[in-house]
Amino acid sequence: LQFISTSCYVFCPPIPELITRKLAFHPPRRGFTYVIAVHDDNAANNHLEVDSAAKAIRFQFAQIKPKKLSAGNRIPLDDIVTTFVKTRRGSLITTILIKNHNEHPNPRTKDVVCNSFLLEQVVLFSQPNGSDLGCYLQPQGLNLRWLANELDVDVYAYDYSGFGTSTGHASEKNIYYDIEAVYEHILTTRGRQIRIVLIGFSIGTAPSIAHAAQHPPNLCGVVLIAPFTSGWRLLFKREPTAETCFFDRFLRHALQSSITYERAPEIDVPVLICHGSLDATIPISHGKILHTRMKRAVRPLFLTGADHLSIFSNRNLVVFWRIRYFMSHEIDSL
Template sequence: MTDSEGSNKESLLTRSYFTEGPPSIFMEILKGCFMCCYLICPPTPSSITRKIAFHPPQKGRTYAIYLENGKCVTNASKLIGKRFHIKPERLTKCHQSDYDELMRRVECYTLRTLLGNDIIVIKCSPEHQDAEERLSRMVIIFAQPNASDLGEYLQPFHLNIPLLAELFETDVYAFDYSGYGYSSGTVSERNIYADIRAVFDFVRMRRPNKKIVLLGYSIGTAAVADLAASKPDGLVGVVMVAPFTSGFRLFGAKPTNTHTSKLDRFTTCDKMGSINVPVLVCHGSGDEAIPVEHGLEIARRAPRGVPPLIVHGADHMSIFNGKYLQTFRRIRQ
């Protein structure tokens, strides 16, 4: 990539909106609530996990789905075998033409997971198909955080999925977890693992010659680690942005603890040893939601881990919203 091309891509990022992470007092209250819930309700850890770990936006707040005939559809289960498109809600002051231009390179699919849920999937391609050979052979599957859905990643002049495709010069697939957006089912740890597996299998079936990189952000790193630990054919790399070691270690115990409780959830740290491809961890030194020590421990446990990227001053949001360009430069390498 030439200097001019690089500066053009970086200028796209500098127009993103930068939001700060949650204040520390909020995280302390959240941690206290988490531990109280587990102590008071030990028989139902999965229901507690749903309440604490998943915060999907209200359905319909960020996007709508329309069939080719213009009919609005409210559930992915009604889209099987049909052509449809996503219309993002205007969450910014951008003109409708900006949204139309953004969506021009977005393809939409529905997939049924092994657990029987129907999920919404999009594929975004770069504007110009002239990437270096290394990148042209790859595709990226992006697993998003716990409080967003596809509509929030389809907003002009924010960090969005089409922009990721442009920056990385390769196709990027993204999806809504079960219970998010218009995907059917309920949110759960088990479901997000089945969701990303369905997307991976779909890409492998449709594009068997492509090499796949998994990119997870926040809770998406748990989904990425679970899939990567199964050593699927076609996987060549893993990127984990702001990962956490496990639920208990995040909300009370130290990230370096060697013992994992049977009640623990999202035990990413225990899966790292089974991942046989290169792993890059990116973390902000100022992350109060998931302290940087979690990222360092995840990197330490990866057999093929590359030196992690620790971004000085970045918090849980700014590590991946465009404020710190080094995150995207490093991933692209």
């Protein structure tokens, strides 16, 4: 009976876009992990908290304010910039920039110097389907402040349409427009000399692959953490090389014809794939197949003993060392 009721919920109505939304997108409850603190200099009530980008954009100043959901000291927010980016479909996407302030003392002179190669790079991070920005601003576990320091670059992150305080609704089509808008925002605000590396984790690998396959300017590399070949193959445990089903989502979308398994060979920049051997959510076979389909795949990291959550956590620092090496030595120059 439970199976029948679940099937009715998922497959009725039998519209692929709606089925995908029910299966693939599970954002936390709005306002549960963070709010936006806003204020106007001249307003009497000049310090408020709102839970929507549509409300926050009306104010002069806005700053993400994560709720503390785990033990430990709150991460500093003074070097995090909050902006709202509009997509071509009308969603307002909450976007944050976490600035890297690492200093590098010269071992001989003791003077503080900068890694100029890394300073010219930024990361655009696309997150999994069950989290929002507030989940990645917690004291415990992997947070975006730690990620920026570990990779030694500025990190941009965003909430998909319908996630966090972003407006619109969560859908397959929307996430492609979301990453497109944030990517263009980076180019506009940072200048055409900036080099961009896409990092996608779990479902975040779908928009990362989709956008990379369009050959956007200034893209220099792609990192895929626990990627999947397609929704159909994942849901019904089909072999990653099985024939593509007509209803397969994350293969057909509004910007161009196909994605993930079929779009992988169209990416023309270096691609690093990291996947855990114990991943029960997205089996490692998906990552291995995608690695073989990339034109410019670099040496992958298939990590023994890592599962879907630990592959991208500070329990496995080797993953971040591998990503940093990729960004320092293997990505393209402009």
